Amino acid sequence: LNIYFFFFPSQTVTGNFANVIHGLNANHLTDQVIQRSKRMILDTLGVGLLGTSTEVCHKVTRYSKIYSSDISSTIWGHLDFRLPPLYAAFVNGVAVHSMDFDDTWHPATHPSGAVLPAVIALSEAFPQKKKISGLDLLLAFNVGIEVQGRLLRFSSEARNIPKRFHPPTVVGTMGSAAACAKLLALDRLKCKNTLAIAASYAGAPLANAATQTKPLHVGNAAKHGLEAACLASQGLQGNKQILDMESGIGAFYTDYNPQTLPTLQSYPWLLDQQDVAIKCFPAHLGTHWVADAASSVRKKLVESSDNLLPLDKIEKIILKVPEVKYVNRPRPISEHEARHSFQFVACSALLNGSMSVQSFTSENVHQPALQELLCKTQLEHPPDNTPSFDSLYCEVSVTLRDGNTISDRCDTFYGHWRKPLKKEDLEKKFQSNASSVLPAEATEGIIETVYNLENVKDCSVLSTFLSGRSARALSEKRHAQSNIVGFG
Amino acid sequence: LWETVTSSFASFIHGVQPEHLSKIVRHRSKRMILDSIGVGLVGSTTHVFDIALQYSSAISTRTPSSLPQLPALHTSMSLSPFLWQTHSMDFDDTWHPATHPSGAILPALLAASQMLPPSTKPNGMDFLLAFNVGLEVQGRLMHFSTEAHNIPKRFHPPSVVGTMGSAAATAKLLSLSTAQCTHALGIAASLAGAPMANAATQAKPLHIGNATRLGFEAALLAARGMEANPLILDDIPGCSGFSVFYSVYQPKPLSTPSDHHEFLLEKQDIAFKRFPAHLGMHWVVDAALSVRNLFIHYAGSFSPSLIRTIVLKIPVSKYINRPFPSSEHEARHSFQFNACTALLDGEVGLSSFTESSIHRQELRELLDKVVVEHPEDNVANFDKMYGEVELLLHSGDVLTGKCDTFYGHWRKPLSKESLLKKFRSNASHVLSEEKIETIITMVDNLENLSDSSQLACSL
Numbered sequence: 001l002n003i004y005f006f007f008f009p010s011q012t013v014t015g016n017f018a019n020v021i022h023g024l025n026a027n028h029l030t031d032q033v034i035q036r037s038k039r040m041i042l043d044t045l046g047v048g049l050l051g052t053s054t055e056v057c058h059k060v061t062r063y064s065k066i067y068s069s070d071i072s073s074t075i076w077g078h079l080d081f082r083l084p085p086l087y088a089a090f091v092n093g094v095a096v097h098s099m100d101f102d103d104t105w106h107p108a109t110h111p112s113g114a115v116l117p118a119v120i121a122l123s124e125a126f127p128q129k130k131k132i133s134g135l136d137l138l139l140a141f142n143v144g145i146e147v148q149g150r151l152l153r154f155s156s157e158a159r160n161i162p163k164r165f166h167p168p169t170v171v172g173t174m175g176s177a178a179a180c181a182k183l184l185a186l187d188r189l190k191c192k193n194t195l196a197i198a199a200s201y202a203g204a205p206l207a208n209a210a211t212q213t214k215p216l217h218v219g220n221a222a223k224h225g226l227e228a229a230c231l232a233s234q235g236l237q238g239n240k241q242i243l244d245m246e247s248g249i250g251a252f253y254t255d256y257n258p259q260t261l262p263t264l265q266s267y268p269w270l271l272d273q274q275d276v277a278i279k280c281f282p283a284h285l286g287t288h289w290v291a292d293a294a295s296s297v298r299k300k301l302v303e304s305s306d307n308l309l310p311l312d313k314i315e316k317i318i319l320k321v322p323e324v325k326y327v328n329r330p331r332p333i334s335e336h337e338a339r340h341s342f343q344f345v346a347c348s349a350l351l352n353g354s355m356s357v358q359s360f361t362s363e364n365v366h367q368p369a370l371q372e373l374l375c376k377t378q379l380e381h382p383p384d385n386t387p388s389f390d391s392l393y394c395e396v397s398v399t400l401r402d403g404n405t406i407s408d409r410c411d412t413f414y415g416h417w418r419k420p421l422k423k424e425d426l427e428k429k430f431q432s433n434a435s436s437v438l439p440a441e442a443t444e445g446i447i448e449t450v451y452n453l454e455n456v457k458d459c460s461v462l463s464t465f466l467s468g469r470s471a472r473a474l475s476e477k478r479h480a481q482s483n484i485v486g487f488g
Numbered sequence: 489l490w491e492t493v494t495s496s497f498a499s500f501i502h503g504v505q506p507e508h509l510s511k512i513v514r515h516r517s518k519r520m521i522l523d524s525i526g527v528g529l530v531g532s533t534t535h536v537f538d539i540a541l542q543y544s545s546a547i548s549t550r551t552p553s554s555l556p557q558l559p560a561l562h563t564s565m566s567l568s569p570f571l572w573q574t575h576s577m578d579f580d581d582t583w584h585p586a587t588h589p590s591g592a593i594l595p596a597l598l599a600a601s602q603m604l605p606p607s608t609k610p611n612g613m614d615f616l617l618a619f620n621v622g623l624e625v626q627g628r629l630m631h632f633s634t635e636a637h638n639i640p641k642r643f644h645p646p647s648v649v650g651t652m653g654s655a656a657a658t659a660k661l662l663s664l665s666t667a668q669c670t671h672a673l674g675i676a677a678s679l680a681g682a683p684m685a686n687a688a689t690q691a692k693p694l695h696i697g698n699a700t701r702l703g704f705e706a707a708l709l710a711a712r713g714m715e716a717n718p719l720i721l722d723d724i725p726g727c728s729g730f731s732v733f734y735s736v737y738q739p740k741p742l743s744t745p746s747d748h749h750e751f752l753l754e755k756q757d758i759a760f761k762r763f764p765a766h767l768g769m770h771w772v773v774d775a776a777l778s779v780r781n782l783f784i785h786y787a788g789s790f791s792p793s794l795i796r797t798i799v800l801k802i803p804v805s806k807y808i809n810r811p812f813p814s815s816e817h818e819a820r821h822s823f824q825f826n827a828c829t830a831l832l833d834g835e836v837g838l839s840s841f842t843e844s845s846i847h848r849q850e851l852r853e854l855l856d857k858v859v860v861e862h863p864e865d866n867v868a869n870f871d872k873m874y875g876e877v878e879l880l881l882h883s884g885d886v887l888t889g890k891c892d893t894f895y896g897h898w899r900k901p902l903s904k905e906s907l908l909k910k911f912r913s914n915a916s917h918v919l920s921e922e923k924i925e926t927i928i929t930m931v932d933n934l935e936n937l938s939d940s941s942q943l944a945c946s947l
Binding site for chain 1: 539642643682688689694709713715730807
């Protein structure tokens with residue numbers, strides 16, 4: 001009798017997503033997916049720990065403390081207080097994106113920051129007797145990543161660097177929701193409703209990139225995805241065709257073509273086919289090509305003049321980059337703007353040889369020598385330089401007063417998916433980040449736990465390390481656990 | 489000094505004073521406050537409220553003492569605005585251009601009024617002013633796009649402008665500086681925007697709950713120094729700000745409030761609903777009631793068997809065109825359902841949307857006879873649309889009822905008696921008669937209230 005059955009196929013895309021989220025299990029994870037996602041988890045934790053020291057994180061922490069709760073989750077890097085899972089996800093998510101130091105995928109988004117804080121916070125919210133294993137966490141994490149990747153493929157708009165909505169706020173919210181639904185082991189119907197509810201939280205405009213609010217995009221994605229899963233778990237319902245309709249997730253795109261996911265039989269994860277890029281310094285991904293090219297040009301320049309950059313001999317600097325308006329900033333003032341400036345990174349790399357966390361301090365941003373170089377810098381946008389993280393390049397040309405031009409080009413920077421960071425360098429980045437906030441035992445503990453994640457019986461050890469609890473307290477806990485759980 | 493659109497909004501929010509509120513604006517906004525409270529109170533009896541409450545309780549320390557009284561719950565502060573389910577039954581006010589303005593701002597203000605320490609409690613006039621700031625900002629933003637004039641298709645307007653209005657209203661009540669007001673708007677933009685597809689589902693009420701709560705949070709974050717893009721309302725080529733929610737966007741600065749700032753509410757009143765369903769339903773119901781009277785006159789009583797076809801002449805709008813709604817949420821968004829209920833029962837009220845009412849056999853039989861037409865002159869616009877119901881009888885006779893302006897629309901506003909009747913009926917589901925009368929008196933005298941948190945406490 002219901003006319004609607006004629007208009008919708010028996011398998012909606014939304015229903016299909018719910019089936020897959022519900023049906024994926026640990027056996028589906030391939031070795032490569034496990035390996036790659038653990039690298040992502042480690043990097044994200046390090047970046048987040050470092051991020052807890054930022055001003056933006058301090059602000060959201062102070063703000064979040066006005067809420068209190070009996071159920072609480074760890075705030076990374078903090079032993080002194082905890083927050084309700086929702087706000088733990090928020091604060092830790094903000095920390096992860098606070099310096100634009102977190103991973104980037106193709107099509108473009110920052111996948112891990114939206115998912116990891118939510119699943120870790122949620123894992124701590126279960127009643128004592130219910131243990132979440134490392135494998136549960138790893139699976140939920142990957143469900144969250146996979147859903148994001150699949151959604152990004154529904155629109156050709158998503159292939160290029162964004163202009164309208166900031167992708168983590170669209171697909172990140174959905175990914176967090178899916179991951180939390182998985183961890184909560186929601187049934188298919190509730191998985192569908194999770195997606196529907198999450199859609200109503202998705203979407204923030206790009207204009208807040210390069211401001212202090214940008215990190216909140218990832219924090220909110222994590223928090224709202226978690227909230228959507230919790231509401232669905234309580235029975236709240238939304239539109240069961242949320243992924244199918246133009247007035248659903250389609251509202252965020254100008255062209256939208258949703259497709260069903262592959263069958264669960266030997267499920268082909270996107271992370272298997274497409275790795276992430278891991279950053280070496282905290283700035284927009286586009287600037288990493290610029291830094292590489294600028295560093296090479298600097299090497300050539302100093303060779304011929306005693307290892308010092310001949311500042312007064314530089315006439316002009318030309319950067320050939322894709323057209324990306326929100327990273328085109330000739331004179332950045334704040335740290336957030338500096339992280340989104342081709343010009344700033346080029347000049348900083350030319351001056352100092354390499355980029356690091358310290359490159360974005362106020363002193364460095366306002367250095368007179370840097371300001372001088374910025375005045376001489378121009379951008380050019382060759383038509384073949386497409387604004388896509390898979391195909392863009394950067395060419396840096398420095399023209400000297402004597403007419404000579406030194407230039408170099410970077411097609412693939414170290415850390416890009418085509419040239420992934422080696423294990424030692426990934427660990428080095430993590431240690432450098434995490435040790436600013438945690439004692440050595442905790443940082444070692446995290447590395448060990450993440451590398452062995454699929455065998456960890458109770459992933460709460462990870463949270464314990466993240467809070468910086470002492471080694472003694474930890475071994476006591478482990479001892480207690482081994483008595484209860486039993487190894488076998 | 490050249491001012492950006494964003495900074496003009498911040499200056500307005502910061503600079504506007506109670507003296508700028510005209511009599512009409514004060515009068516109209518108090519009606520809206522009263523109606524919204526009533527609708528929120530009856531909304532606390534809904535299933536969606538139960539879910540929101542269970543969820544919020546799970547993440548707060550204080551547990552509720554008695555369910556119905558909302559702010560008395562004292563749950564986690566950010567969540568109390570969320571719990572106000574003014575939109576749970578689609579019973580709240582509607583404006584032109586289309587949005588539900590009050591539900592997005594009132595709960596945030598009630599929470600904010602309770603948050604401030606006793607020494608700085610805003611008075612009733614401050615409260616009324618903040619409320620109107622929230623309305624004005626919403627109205628002005630909607631005038632930035634011609635898209636906003638018609639019934640929406642992509643983003644649900646309360647989730648877009650409502651969030652911004654809530655941020656503005658809260659910023660005003662908390663007396664934030666101009667810079668902080670700017671950032672409140674910027675942070676709020678990153679929390680705005682929910683797709684239309686969740687309308688007519690249980691998740692739609694969340695759009696307003698979240699608009700008010702997230703706008704409130706944006707203001708709190710701005711108060712603590714969070715910064716966003718100071719050009720968020722302006723046109724930023726190549727990198728969308730608030731414009732992201734529209735395909736055509738022409739922002740205009742707000743003039744600084746001089747002696748004669750004209751609030752939009754002065755020129756454009758609100759519509760109040762008489763029954764809990766989408767605004768569009770109100771036209772067809774009034775048309776159905778009128779043709780029902782003709783029919784009874786014609787046949788002596790309402791005899792469905794005499795009817796061959798029921799023709800509804802309505803504007804094109806997919807999300808309110810539902811021939812056989814199966815849930816209460818769908819029923820509130822169905823021209824067909826509302827017309828037939830009006831024909832069958834002679835009225836549409838709260839009880840029309842219960843499970844048993846929705847699935848009545850007699851109603852299904854009537855729904856079977858419905859045919860829908862979309863005359864070209866019937867535009868999907870709350871200022872211009874009409875509803876027409878034609879009964880084509882087996883005898884060959886045709887009876888017609890048409891409604892251009894339903895009772896409750898801004899062109900035919902509810903009388904004071906009707907508004908109070910609605911409020912009393914709603915509030916009585918949950919509050920004693922004494923409390924009800926106290927609230928009525930308090931809102932009526934809002935300008936003279938010395939401590940506006942008393943309003944929240946009285947609920």
